Amino acid sequence: MPSRFSREVRTVSVDHTAISTQIQLVARPEGWPTPDDFRTVTVEYGPLEPGQVRVVNEFVSVDPYMRGRMNDVKSYVPPFALGETMTGGAIGRVVESTADTVPVGSVVSHQFGWRDVVQEDARGFQVVPEIPGVPLSVRLGILGMTGLTAYVGLTDIAPVKDGDTVFVSGAAGAVGSAAGQFARLLGAARVVGSAGSADKVARLTDEYGFDAAFNYRDAPVREQLPTVAPDGVDVYFDNVGGDHLTAALDVLNRHGRVALCGAIAGYNSTERTPGPDNMSNLITRSLTLRGFTLGDHLHRAADFQQWVTPLFAAGKIAYDETVVDGLENAVDAFLSMMRGGNTGKMVVRVSQS
Amino acid sequence: MPSRFSREVRTVSVDHTAISTQIQLVARPEGWPTPDDFRTVTVEYGPLEPGQVRVVNEFVSVDPYMRGRMNDVKSYVPPFALGETMTGGAIGRVVESTADTVPVGSVVSHQFGWRDVVQEDARGFQVVPEIPGVPLSVRLGILGMTGLTAYVGLTDIAPVKDGDTVFVSGAAGAVGSAAGQFARLLGAARVVGSAGSADKVARLTDEYGFDAAFNYRDAPVREQLPTVAPDGVDVYFDNVGGDHLTAALDVLNRHGRVALCGAIAGYNSTERTPGPDNMSNLITRSLTLRGFTLGDHLHRAADFQQWVTPLFAAGKIAYDETVVDGLENAVDAFLSMMRGGNTGKMVVRVSQS
Known part of the structure; x- marks a missing residue:
């Protein structure tokens, strides 16, 4: 699907900075996490390096597996680092780019997690097609990692x-x-x-x-x-x-x-x-x-997209989302999801396009 | 291996009978089985029907899985029937035959279990080659179902x-x-x-x-x-x-x-x-x-024989047996094996060739 995505290519070199609000894990929860286990920080990104993109996130994902990564246990998926921004699935739109492969305006999914703006090397992002009439959050759910x-x-x-x-x-x-x-x-x-x-x-x-x-x-x-x-x-x-x-x-x-x-x-x-x-x-x-x-199974993503896309387009798959507005509510959204407060995919809306 | 086994073919029609001593399960044990859960019976076999063989067993096998089959639980391996002879692996020699495919003198393995003599349709037996200097019991152990x-x-x-x-x-x-x-x-x-x-x-x-x-x-x-x-x-x-x-x-x-x-x-x-x-x-x-x-895996027997036979012949596989003499001691042998009284394969010697 990404290869069939087309959009006017417009690569922009920029020299201005951006402020990013991010949520970080600062303590390892015992039992149920509490708001005190997290903190909110602001980070200033400088001008783009060559090959980078700047993305304004529209949705970030909260998922059950994240609870395991909050523990400092020996595991083959490394735990979340204390004092660093929570990683995880997110989707947004490219607002600045010095990478030909990921032009401004592209919709991209990525794993940079709980922040409103992210700026990183373009190789950390995957361009995904927009589906008319369907919110981008579907790429975090039924058509994304969840599916x-x-x-x-x-x-x-x-x-x-x-x-x-x-x-x-x-x-x-x-x-x-x-x-x-x-x-x-x-x-x-x-x-x-x-x-x-x-x-x-x-x-x-x-x-x-x-x-x-x-x-x-x-x-x-x-x-x-x-x-x-x-x-x-x-x-x-x-x-x-x-x-x-x-x-x-x-x-x-x-x-x-x-x-x-x-x-x-x-x-x-x-x-x-x-x-x-x-x-x-x-x-x-x-x-x-x-x-x-x-x-271990990300190599199956292309097979899955090939299988699910026509079924989704034909209306054969129902899906629900529980949308929580505001990055500042990400921790509450996560805890609510862990307690079963969601129906279908729980996402946090960070901005609206 | 069976196809490479050769022996003078001698098919004998017989008209005399044979007495078989057999051990039957008569009660479902609660916890550890006791001798009272079993009985010994004698059965008289009539003259052979066409296509039958009569086998004098040399060894019968006692195995841990038999304990599960003594229970009357819903399972896909049916439980042992009460009042019928304990089935299980055994090996012996054909003494009478009306089946061209399984001549007198053949060594055969089968699943007719805890009895000294068995007489059934020849299709219930598998002819196996003898290995010079190696007791037949190896076919119940390292070269048989155990292996x-x-x-x-x-x-x-x-x-x-x-x-x-x-x-x-x-x-x-x-x-x-x-x-x-x-x-x-x-x-x-x-x-x-x-x-x-x-x-x-x-x-x-x-x-x-x-x-x-x-x-x-x-x-x-x-x-x-x-x-x-x-x-x-x-x-x-x-x-x-x-x-x-x-x-x-x-x-x-x-x-x-x-x-x-x-x-x-x-x-x-x-x-x-x-x-x-x-x-x-x-x-x-x-x-x-x-x-x-x-x-579920008996179809792998040929692959196994092909793999194990040269290794065994080259002396690369050690094996031990614990031999208990006398069919009348089969229950004791089984219980001893369940308590760890064996080293290597536990077998009961029913007769000696």
Whole structure:
């Protein structure tokens, strides 16, 4: 898609500066993060170096995986650095450029995170096409990393086969609502999900096409899941972990597959919680559990765009966003998302084009 | 190999009968099985039908997986039927035959289990070559299902790559001692294991070529494993489950793989035990846990024979057996094996050729 994007090329050398407001992590949270773990700073960018672009962000993304990166644990995704600006997905428009490849006016997605203006080497940005009538934030959600995460989980990690029953937990969230719909488009015969409120449960069946859904706050998942999946589950897309994973292991069919994408149930826990008491099912039913993080699968982005673009254009994919206005509210938006205050993708609107 | 086996073909029609002593399961054990859960019966076989063979067993196999099949749980490997003869691996010699394909004198392996004489359709038996100087029981162990289990686990389920560190639990057992040696032959740079006595631990390093090993009764596995795998583990071949699996999840490297072959720690437990408290490592380290039972992988038997036969002939594979004499001692042999009383493959000698 980027290669088909065309716009009048206008490269501008500039000599003036810009002020950027940015949010930084200053303390490692114990349990739930608090506003005191962050600070707001302003940074002055000088004139552009050759090959740089200056971008005014329109939306920045808040995602569950960010909680893990706030901890200083040995991991292969390095933790957020203290005293540095929170990185993460964002999308904006190029306002100044000394790079031929990324002209002024381009829409670009990037990983420079929680700031209103960013200025960096052009190679750190990816030009993406605008879609008429669709807000740029869709590139952070269903057509961006969120959608790619769902796609990779259901193709490479826990492949959906024709006729499968697929269970998605946290299914009203950004990744979950994509996963449920993608599962169907990839051949699933039955798609069921869980969410944390009656409204969300209704949305799963009414808007996202789930065959059945339940509110995990109503009764133990272990009791509710078998009633919506009486013939068992072939693929489980796990955003929650904990009681959801245990319940899924109860009902997974022989050769069942689990894509472990998130474990939001435990992200803010300060204690280790016991794991599933039914791990022996992995052997007796020949199950596969596979954890993944998207960084290993970015090479699948082009395949995903090729697959999703015509489906999206044909109106076959529903999506929701919860938009919080103002970079100064990014921390609140993040915390709200961690508590389930979002439906679909949670984004922070930093500016309006 | 079977196709290269040659022996004078001598098909005999017979009209006399044979007495077979057989051991049957009569009650489903709660916790540890007891002798009262079994009975011994004698069966009289009539003259052979066309296409049948009569086999005098030399060895029958007792294996950990049999404990699971004694329970009446919904599973895709059906439970042992009450009041019927225990099935399982066995090897013997054809004494009468009305089938051209399986002549008298052939050595055959089969799954008709705990009996001294068996008479069935010839298609239920597989002719295997004799190896001069090697007891037939090797076909129940390192060159049979036991070896195939280790091979499948380290190739299809949790593939070993050049330079890997591999951890095998229950490594002095039949499958474990094969897995440790096969891991090295498949390219592992470091192989470590656990066993339940000082003698077994010594055997791992002295006989089976493990680089390091520990006695899991000496101290918590979670404390001991990191000391023998200071650079982490890439592949874990799990025969034990429980504390061993939890400890492995602590030290598995990014993209680590686990073949879940057995969970002997829990086989005789009457209560559900909590699972690993570190399941979130599956996501942060992109781990894969895969359970398997051999029935799904029998198509790999020919590949395995092709791989293992020259290695075995060249003396590159050590193996041990614990032989218990007398079919009447099969239940005791099984229980002893479940308690770790064996080194290497446990077999029951039913007759001597």
